[in-house]
Amino acid sequence: MLKDKHILLGITGSIAAYKAAVLCRLLKTAGADVRVVMTPLAKQFITPLTMATLSKNPILVDFFDPENGAWNSHVALGEWADCYLIAPATANTLAKMAHGVADNLLLTTYLSSRAPVVVAPAMDLDMYAHAATQANLDTLRCTGVQVVEPGDGELASGLSGKGRMADPAEIVAFAERLLAEKKKTLCGKRFVVTAGATIEAIDPVRYISNHSSGKMGYAIAGELAARGAEVTLVTGRTALPTPAGVTRCDVLSAEEMYRAATAAFDRADGAVMCAAVADYTPETCADRKLKKGDGELTIRLRRTKDIAAELGSRKGGRVLVGFALETDDEEAHAREKLRRKHFDFVVLNSLRDAGAGFRGDTNKVTFVSESGNEPLPLLAKREVAARIADKIETLINE
Known part of the structure; x- marks a missing residue:
């Protein structure tokens, strides 16, 4: 269902960023053309080289290339994508998305995108349960952002609870359902x-x-x-x-x-x-x-x-x-x-x-x-x- 689809994969600064490599490979295996945009902090958790190798596309982090001045257009990225998938999505990024903050390429692309947007939250259980995070998620849902719920289990903090980024296979299946053309089986009813x-x-x-x-x-x-x-x-x-x-x-x-x-x-x-x-x-x-x-x-x-x-x-x-x-x-x-x-x-x-x-x-x-x-x-x-x-x-x- 993802064959020839344009998937823009956003990666934020979470320990779960290592799962983005698996996610990217699964998207490519499903036939999608994948481009990756990362926040600067995400590079501390997974290298652009890894993601470039898996996606077979250059990785975008900054608004322009400091070596040659080439502009990474967030508008063009938003127009290119059939789906903007942000995984992992940190509490910080979710808060900025909910309130329209645009201080990096990932966020300006979100504000420019006309494609369906999917977020896969990843954070510690107390951060996820916090009223501010839940309010931000509610705000995003009301604007049409789809949320792949995090799972329960052991977290990087050593605690156990809800906050683990969903399994990459689950996220891919979610994207497939979102982009699948619904058969008009109830037409006329x-x-x-x-x-x-x-x-x-x-x-x-x-x-x-x-x-x-x-x-x-x-x-x-x-x-x-x-x-x-x-x-x-x-x-x-x-x-x-x-x-x-x-x-x-x-x-x-x-x-x-x-x-x-x-x-x-x-x-x-x-x-x-x-x-x-x-x-x-x-x-x-x-x-x-x-x-x-x-x-x-x-x-x-x-x-x-x-x-x-x-x-x-x-x-x-x-x-x-x-x-x-x-x-x-x-x-x-x-x-x-x-x-x-x-x-x-x-x-x-x-x-x-x-x-x-x-x-x-x-x-x-x-x-x-x-x-x-x-x-x-x-x-x-x-x-x-x-x-x-x-x-x-x-x-x-x-």
């Missing part, structure tokens, strides 16, 4: 995807909601659209960019989501109910901020409309997929949803599984259907979305 959390107002200031970030639903909408489907994404409030090729409908409350989802379903071939919709909403919303008093405050709640159940009652021969996030008796609750709401299958995850649940970029799910359970390992949410789309295609083609 229409889907509704719900995502994110609803907001149920108590007064003009306060509301009831939950921790859903919308990442899973957005990944599903993007995957279906990439396969040629016409997708309407009915979304609660999120900070996520709209996936390419997706029609977005923003809502706030469960009632607004009900109206938008049911209307869109009338002309759809299926729906994926991924949103975290409030089961209850205040009976009344105060028209001004409720002030703190001396006593307790009681807020009466009423049930919201069950969007999935409503679509299930209208389902006919269409595909309907549900989600269940549980904390106990997971399978029993998922099977009850499967039956009551007429889902074709339920995507079940548990808050007891590490790496699953709200806000993260990974998920660990089980597909629950009448034919049995299909557990998946811990995967990136985009990969979970691809597996869900695969199963939807199977159902459509039956």
